[in-house]
Amino acid sequence: MATKTSxxxxxxxxxxxxxxxPRWLLSDVIRHQLGLTGTHVGCxxxxxxxxxxxxxxxxxxxxxxxxxxxxxxxxxxxxxLSPDVKRLTPLQESFRDHHxxxxxxxxxxxxxxATALLEKDPHPxxxxxxxxxxxxxxxxxxxxxxxxxxxxxxxxxxxxQE
Amino acid sequence: xxxxxxxxxxxxxxxxVVTWLHGDSTSKILAGGQSLVPVMNFRLAHPSLLVxxxxxxxxxxxxxxxxHITIGAMVHHQxxxxxxxxxxxxxxxxxxxxxxxxxxxxxxxxxxxxxAHADPASEWPAVMVALQAQIGVEGIxxxxxxxxxxxxxxxxxxxLAADEMMTTIHISHPNHPLGFAEVARRPGDFALAGAIxxxxxxxxxxxxxxxxxxxxxxxxxxxxxxxxxxxxSFQTALQTLTQLDEDRHRQQLAITVAERAFQHSHLNGxxxxxxxxxxx
Ligand SMILES: Cc1cc2nc3c(=O)[nH]c(=O)nc-3n(C[C@H](O)[C@H](O)[C@H](O)COP(=O)(O)OP(=O)(O)OC[C@H]3O[C@@H](n4cnc5c(N)ncnc54)[C@H](O)[C@@H]3O)c2cc1C
Ligand code: FES
Ligand code: FES
Numbered sequence: 001m002a003t004k005t006s007x008x009x010x011x012x013x014x015x016x017x018x019x020x021x022p023r024w025l026l027s028d029v030i031r032h033q034l035g036l037t038g039t040h041v042g043c044x045x046x047x048x049x050x051x052x053x054x055x056x057x058x059x060x061x062x063x064x065x066x067x068x069x070x071x072x073x074x075x076x077x078x079x080x081l082s083p084d085v086k087r088l089t090p091l092q093e094s095f096r097d098h099h100x101x102x103x104x105x106x107x108x109x110x111x112x113x114a115t116a117l118l119e120k121d122p123h124p125x126x127x128x129x130x131x132x133x134x135x136x137x138x139x140x141x142x143x144x145x146x147x148x149x150x151x152x153x154x155x156x157x158x159x160x161q162e
Numbered sequence: 163x164x165x166x167x168x169x170x171x172x173x174x175x176x177x178x179v180v181t182w183l184h185g186d187s188t189s190k191i192l193a194g195g196q197s198l199v200p201v202m203n204f205r206l207a208h209p210s211l212l213v214x215x216x217x218x219x220x221x222x223x224x225x226x227x228x229x230h231i232t233i234g235a236m237v238h239h240q241x242x243x244x245x246x247x248x249x250x251x252x253x254x255x256x257x258x259x260x261x262x263x264x265x266x267x268x269x270x271x272x273x274x275x276x277x278a279h280a281d282p283a284s285e286w287p288a289v290m291v292a293l294q295a296q297i298g299v300e301g302i303x304x305x306x307x308x309x310x311x312x313x314x315x316x317x318x319x320x321x322l323a324a325d326e327m328m329t330t331i332h333i334s335h336p337n338h339p340l341g342f343a344e345v346a347r348r349p350g351d352f353a354l355a356g357a358i359x360x361x362x363x364x365x366x367x368x369x370x371x372x373x374x375x376x377x378x379x380x381x382x383x384x385x386x387x388x389x390x391x392x393x394x395s396f397q398t399a400l401q402t403l404t405q406l407d408e409d410r411h412r413q414q415l416a417i418t419v420a421e422r423a424f425q426h427s428h429l430n431g432x433x434x435x436x437x438x439x440x441x442x
């Protein structure tokens with residue numbers, strides 16, 4: 001049964017050819033086969049949001065999808081948020097400025113969800129932000145600083161720091 | 163944990179699906195995976211064959227006008243939240259969909275998957291029973307139509323045979339006020355209790371609860387003008403159900419959400435969408 005199939009995954013605009021067993025979760029293949037360990041795994045039941053990735057621009061759970069299903073999908077992980085690895089996106093900068101992370105376990109999922117939200121609605125209200133983030137659990141920050149960081153980006157373009 | 167081994171096949175037609183399901187009695191359809199994959203991750207299910215139906219694009223269509231709506235089984239919950247025709251002609255469906263799980267779950271989970279999973283606390287089964295939806299089903303010997311009231315047998319159990327597949331859900335607009343309300347601990351959690359109320363006029367209507375009994379049932383109720391009498395009427399309706407438990411708290415919630423759903427049924431326009439603090 002453990003026969004492998006090859007799939008071509010498109011992650012952060014790069015193509016990866018990988019051999020996978022059908023039962024391998026996309027989250028595990030992203031982490032273990034591709035070494036993109038920014039995608040975290042907390043619960044494997046869709047509840048915590050740590051594994052959230054963007055699929056064709058929309059947040060989805062990588063722990064609730066098999067890697068064999070991901071061929072042809074445009075996937076973005078936290079590593080792909082900024083086009084330049086040496087620079088943070090304005091949202092990432094804002095997370096840093098607002099102390100929106102402590103241990104960082106939830107941060108990738110938070111960033112991806114918030115990025116998709118701002119794409120869809122560039123000026124969300126605090127309620128909309130909280131509703132969008134309701135599927136991402138953070139055990140450290142108490143959420144306020146995360147909401148502040150997103151609101152700061154929503155409320156006006158921040159000059160990119162040199 | 164991780165799922166056990168299985169064979170994986172991608173279907174491109176409904177015919178593929180029913181043929182493959184029929185050929186292997188421990189096979190399962192994989193739709194959005196938002197219920198099946200967690201269950202497999204915990205090894206509570208170990209199908210030998212998964213038939214992925216995500217590429218059957220014809221099942222992602224919605225056709226909707228003022229009187230009728232046909233929803234493909236693979237329409238995502240979030241599409242039901244956002245679709246313009248749905249919001250215009252069947253706003254109840256959009257409001258109900260918004261209450262399902264989190265954004266990331268709604269982006270992948272499907273209407274058909276939710277009906278097949280038949281969680282007693284889930285929104286779609288109750289909505290479909292309340293609106294007397296007709297469900298199109300394909301099997302190896304052809305198609306049949308099941309009314310929603312006959313589809314649900316109890317906890318996580320439906321009338322569908324193991325080799326049958328749901329393809330479409332059809333609803334005719336009942337053309338009277340419809341309301342929806344639910345109580346959950348946090349947005350995105352499964353409902354502790356929820357209700358859909360129809361107001362036929364002349365102080366008559368129906369209530370369909372979810373999270374309260376093993377399956378949704380559309381119960382006729384009188385809807386007197388005074389709230390106190392309505393509460394009694396909901397209480398009487400509740401007694402006709404085989405409830406999940408005798409929990410007084412849940413019973414009180416059931417009465418409360420039924421009253422809220424009644425209030426909701428008389429809102430219009432934007433207020434209908436922002437009831438209970440919703441933003442969409
Ligand atoms: C964190 C979290 C929170 C959630 N909260 C809610 C909530 O509040 N309310 C709610 O209703 N749901 C909730 N869900 C469940 C979600 O709505 C699922 O999308 C839904 O229950 C199943 O749909 P699916 O497309 O993901 O189906 P899958 O998980 O792929 O399949 C579920 C079952 O249905 C069968 N199946 C799927 N499609 C068909 C078909 N067309 N014909 C026949 N059988 C089929 C499968 O074989 C399987 O047995 C939640 C899920 C998660 C992970
Ligand atoms: S690991 Fe996927 S949601 Fe928790
Ligand atoms: S920063 Fe630790 S879980 Fe959010």
